[in-house]
Amino acid sequence: MILKVTIKVGRKVKLKIKNLASGFSLLEVLISLAIVGGLLMTIISTINYHIFVALRHKEITQTILLAQEKMLQIKECPVNQKGNFKHPFEGYLYEATVSSSPYTGLNLVCVSVRKDKEVFFVRKYVPK
Secondary structure, three states, X not given: OOEEEEEEEOOEEEEEEEEOOOOXXXXXXXXXXXXXXXXXXXXXXXXXXXXHHHHHHHHHHHHHHXXXXXXXXXXXXXXXXXXXXXXXXXXXXEEEEXXXXXXXXXXXXXXXXXXXXXXXXXXXXXXX
């Protein structure tokens, strides 16, 4: 609605009312809020997914590093072992097996690290 009223008395303006249609309508505001809400939900879900992936990679990396550490210990004293890791990795279980390989002068060392239902394996040939 456009309303423009001007009352002049002589050379001076006594009353001037202006009501021009300015601003946004309710429909425009609702549409823009829906668009912004959709964008925010997309950004939040993307961030949540990437946090999950980063935590998962951290756990996998930790498990592989524990397996490699146990592999170094087994190389010094090649015997079968089984047990738990010490603090702060109490939830991790390991099993290390040393077996002869088809290659002359080498043993196959296999270390498996388990956390919950997942198992990671590291295998390596080491000299006898």
